[in-house]
Amino acid sequence: MNWKHLFDKDRLDRGYNYYIENRVYDVILTENSIVSKVEGSRSNIYEVKITFNDDEIDSLYCTCPYYYSDFNCKHMVATLHKMEEIKNNTQSNILDDNYDEKSLFADLIKEVDEKQLRQFIYEHFNDNTTFMEEFINEFQQEFTPEDFDNYENMLENIFNIDVVELYNENGFYQDTPFQKYLENFINDKINLLYKNEEYNYALQLLYMIYENISKKTNAKQYIEIDTILNSCNYYMEKIIDKQDNAANEEIFTYLINKIRYDFTSDTTKYFINLCLNKFNSVLYLKQLDSTIGEIIQISNNPPEKILLTKYELMNLLDYPLENINSFLEENKEYPKIMEILIDEEIKNKNIDNAIKLLNENKEIHGNTFSFESDLLLLSLYKCKNDNYNAIRELKTIIYDFDVKDMYFIKELKELLSSEEWNEELSNIIIFYEKSYSYDFLNDLYIEEHDVDKLFYNIINNCQLKQIEEYREYFEDKYSSNILSIYQNYILNQAKTAKNISGYTLIIKYLNYMISYNNSTYTVKNVISTLKKKYKYRELLMEKINEFELLNSLI
Incomplete structure (x- = not known):
């Protein structure tokens, strides 16, 4: 399917990055359509739907703000790459070249003498530590309090490691053993407890991991916290699915208390996610909402994650719209809250309000204001045929963000008079010469049909081989x-x-x-x-x- 011509280079590059970062999920692929969710910037989730017929795109839709602009967005690109991956995998798996060998292996497993099999396994795998651990995890059935004590001691020893001694002379360790120890403990010991339905023991060890990470100074220097805590949440959710309501009530109480009394930037968001994912009845949501509200009230500067959770709960609990809008307005100095306000204005086609908020956001956050937000401002000004401000935004994109993309140069040229463009072109050339962007200047001179400047730029500033190019x-x-x-x-x-x-x-x-x-x-x-x-x-x-x-x- 030929679809890349529907997107500009920047969207193609950014969309492909989203695809390889595995941001596309919940994919539903049919004969004539694909629907997906894509995690965008600042963890926003956008829904994409694309329809097609006979390898031709019929329609593209996304819930992101760029759907209302002149651009087809990067979320669509990521989804189309995912579609191609699924189709390629489906075709490559139709016929397995090892079918005969696998069939023979399956037949032998059925027929082999058990004693011979035991002897073969022992002789060939008794030095293979990985195989032995997997074998023990799979077939060890009985579990005793002494085993739990051993696991608890193992976990304590992991967290008592003097991580400074693990560092080499350059100030970092090369194979991150602390990370490896924790990952292996979760994958082996926690997994074994779960398989043997020893949920209480598993929970106690998971709680130990959460609490030790929250207390460990500069934990992010030693471990990939998100990897470890995602693994913990994975087993927490599996245990919650298996337990009865009474047992899960205890887990919920633990989570609420940790959120209320032991807030940390590392672990609290994972507790909140567990509550939202697994305790989503109105009764539980109201308790979580009350807890989040208390944190906001007693904090002079509540974390953005807490405010976003409050906003999500207000929607889930059907708060009056005026209350939700008032809450957002009160906290719009937070980037993601402001983004929500802007998205709502765009969805409601209140373009002037969206522009006002985007410019207000620019004043609040200054240099942290994102390139994507300037792109959005540009598209909104173009929707209003506001050439003056569109020109201003294009210059911001070109000069402040140092974007090397002919698309924006061409857009600027279209909006300027011939006299204005000649003056601006001189400024652009000086700007890119100062940043040594000679390759991009070659493209600019080609676009301007200026073979003289192209030639002298190459012989004076580029590699000799570029003459032939x-x-x-x-x-x-x-x-x-x-x-x-x-x-x-x-x-x-x-x-x-x-x-x-x-x-x-x-x-x-x-x-x-x-x-x-x-x-x-x-x-x-x-x-x-x-x-x-x-x-x-x-x-x-x-x-x-x-x-x-x-x-x-x-």
């Missing part, structure tokens, strides 16, 4: 200059060339020279000079003779 634009006008440049390069190169690689480079540029019209005379002169000066370099002479023969110069 761009020769189609200036060959007719500057072929004699190019031949002279190549001649000087070859003769200089010959002064130091003493091996096959140096000689090969000389022949490479002789080939470039001979490919230009009316170049034979100059090439013969270069060869004559080389033969006179370096006649005792046998390998070089051999290469030159081959070149002459191939190009009928003899």
